[in-house]
Amino acid sequence: MLFLQTTLNGLVLGGIYSLAAVGFSLVFGVLGIVNLTHGIFVVAGAYAAMVLYAKLGMDPLLAMLPIGALLFAVGYAYQRTVIQWAISRASLVASLVVTFGVAMIGRNLLQLVFGPDTHTITPSYSFSSLTFGPLQIDVVRLVALGASLVLLVLLALILLKTHFGRAIRATAQQPLAAQLSGLNVRNLHGLTFGLGAALAGTSGAIIGIVQPFSAASEVAWTLNAFIVVVLGGIGSPAGALVGGLLLGLINAYTAQYIGPSLTQAAMFLVLVVMLMVRPNGLLGNAFGESR
Amino acid sequence: MNRSLALLLGLAAIVVIAVLPVWIGPFYTRVAQLFFFSAALAIAWNILGGFSGYWSFGHTVFIGMGAFAAAHFVTQIGPIGSGPFSMVLPILFAGLLCGLFALVIAYPILRLRGIYFAIAMLGVGQVIGELVNNIRWFQGGVGVFLAAPAPGGMPPEDFFYYIFAALLVACLIISVVVRNSRFGYALLAVREDEDTAMMLGVATERYKILAFVLSATLVGILGAVYGYSVGYFTTYTVFRLDFSLNMIVFCLIGGIGTLFGPVIGTAVMLFLTQVLLSRFLDIHLLITGALVVAIILLVPGGILGALKQKFAGRAAVRKSVEA
Incomplete structure (x- = not known):
């Protein structure tokens, strides 16, 4: 029974990890950029949700819409300026360093505005839980998992069915060919990055109600995204x-059976082993066929 | 002419370094000590990251490993020798251990390239740090003592000032020798195009591993001395992400892959953060980040790269004018 409960906890946690990482994954796949600012977007989303809840009483789940829109704009502008400049002037690797520098600035700014303390968002339903026979699950976590799954499915539908999604996939597979077919690749890169940032921000709003967060936790969210990918x-x-989901399970099992202080070590151990065995992940690179 | 000038400059530098602590007082002696330590770290990182292009994001693992190795050597075996010389064996043991560890993980981890290598090293750093922190035998959580045997009458900050100065010079010499040897050229070939280098018969695998082990050994030795200089440390004093990142940032600002870039970058950054802006501690991160972004956008080759380009440009202009 303990095993089942641990598995359930791991899966719920994993759903949140998935949403927090999907934007990073999209940007990595389409633009080839490892965006180390990703964690900042996540944490900024959480802070934004906190402010909206405290000042306007807006439910964090509802706040996902304005936060997503805001971060979309920020992400688009950021890619079209700083990242684009870095790539054209130096190299693709330089974008790694630039996003790292921006992450430092972002973390410092968040600390200046909100202080270095950890925060949580506590809506009315945050302390209730449901029981299924012997299993127990918090309502917030269930809600968070549901929202994550809905957003992931939406993104998959956009990528598969819409013209915009097809354009993104074409750009990822062959930027030159996509450009020759009349797509505005630069604009699409900006839009994809914006989409990634928006997804990170919305995941931040969800994370805010499930876990404590602080400006310094952006590092963890960037690394989590990398591990997930x-x-x-x-x-x-x-x-x-x-x-x-795998990361969530690893996390839950390690905390339960080995020791809660060793979850980080276990996650990174799996990461290092995985990099050596199969660096493109279990499902491979979605856009890798033609590269 | 050039050589004797360099010799003269070197001698002058040694004299200045030797008498400096008397002039600047304890606080700035500490800043200078930090500068020597950081610059030596950056040079050691640069041997792997700058010459061969394998950017490690987890080099702090060797600082931590070196410091803990020295501390446990002293507690398990006891200090051998007397006075300052009792530091020699623990420090050598630390360097050896780090080199061995690097050798063991080198083959699998150096198969990864670019960002994957960088992140894998970050992972190695985190895993080892957590293990040291959580396995009781290492005492990373409660901390370990490593008393500094400074010779009688000498203030400890002066003592470590000289030791770190000597280590910086040693690292610099090693770096210069490596850069001008066949080994160094092989590393540059790996950085420029690893597959082509391999195809042309450069033993890339062997040279990469050698660079990794050399870099790890140097950082391990520096870590052990750092352990001595702080006297008491826990896991998070020595396994620190910002150590790893500083090595990269300092090299980047000075000029990655150049001989003196790491030293110049360290000097600039430490002057800015420790001296000029030491009163604005809460915006350190912001300044560092902004500098990193500015360097990449404005002078991607770092300070030395920019200077080189400027002089090369001038020379080219002169040549075209003469022609």
């Missing part, structure tokens, strides 16, 4: 889901 695969919602 390495576990699952690059560029697809399905890969993020597989990776996220």
Whole structure:
């Protein structure tokens, strides 16, 4: 029974990891950029949800809409300026360093505004839980998992069915060919990055009600996203889901059976082993066929 | 001419370094000590990351490992020798252990390239740090003591000032020798195009492993001395993400892959953060981040790269004018 409960906890946690990582995965897959600012987007989303809840009484789940829109704009502008400049002036690797520098600035700004303390968002339903026979689950976590799954499915539908999604996939597979077919690749890169940032921000709103967060936790969220991508695969919602659920399970089992202080070590151990065995993840690179 | 000038400059530098602590007082002696330590770390990182292009994001693992190795060597075996010389064996043991550890993980981990190598090293750093912190035998959680045997009458900050100065010079010499040897050229070939280098018969695998082990050994030795200089440390004093990141940032600002870039970058950054802006501690991160972004956007080759480009440009102009 303990095993089942641990598994359930791990899966619920994994759903949140998936959503927090899918934007990172998309940007990595389409633009080839490892965006170390990703964690900032997540934490900024959480802070934004906290402010909206405290000042306007807006439910964090509802706040996902304005936060997503805001971060979409920020992400688009950020990619079209700083990241684009870095890539054109230096190299693709330089984008790694630039996003790292921006992450430092972002973390410092968040600390200046909100202080270094950890925060949580506590809506009215945050202390109730449901029981299924012997199993127990918090309502917030269930809600968070549901929202994550809905958003992941939405993203998958956008990528598969809409013109926009097809354009993104074409750009990822062959930027030059996509440009020759009349797509505005630069604009699409910006839009994809914006989409990634928006997804990170909305996941932040959800994370805010489930876990405590602080400006310094952005590092953990960036690394989590990276681990999820390495576990699952690059560029697809399905890969993020597989990776996220796996990471959640690893986390829960380690905490339960080995020791809660060793979860970080276990996650990184799996990461290092996975990198050596299958660096493109279990589901591979969604856009890798033609590269 | 050039050589004797360099010799003269070197001698002058040694004299200045030797008498400096008397002039600047304890606080700035500590800042200078930090500068020597950081610059030596950056040089050691640069041998792997700058020459061969394998950017490690987890080099702090060797600082931590070195410090803990020295501390446990002293508690398990006891200090051998007397006075300052009792530090020699523990420090050598630390370097050896780090080199061995690097050798063991080198083959699998150096198969990864680019960002994957960087993140895998970050992972190695985190895993080892957590293990040291959580396995009771290592005492990483409660901390270990490593008393500094400074010679009688000498203030400890002066003592470590000289030791770190000597280590910086040693690292610099090693780096220069490596850069001008066949080994160094092989590393540059790996950085420029690993597959082509391999195809042309460069033993890339062997040279990469050698660079990794050398870099790890140097950082391990520096870590052990750092352990001595702080006297008491826990896991998070020595397994610190910002150590890893500083090595990269300092190299980046000075000029990655150049000989003196790491030293210049360290000097600039430490002057800015420790001296000029030491009163604005709460925006350190912001300044560092902004500098990193500015360097990448404005002078991607770092300070030395920019200077080189400027002089090369001038020379080219002169040549075209003469022609």
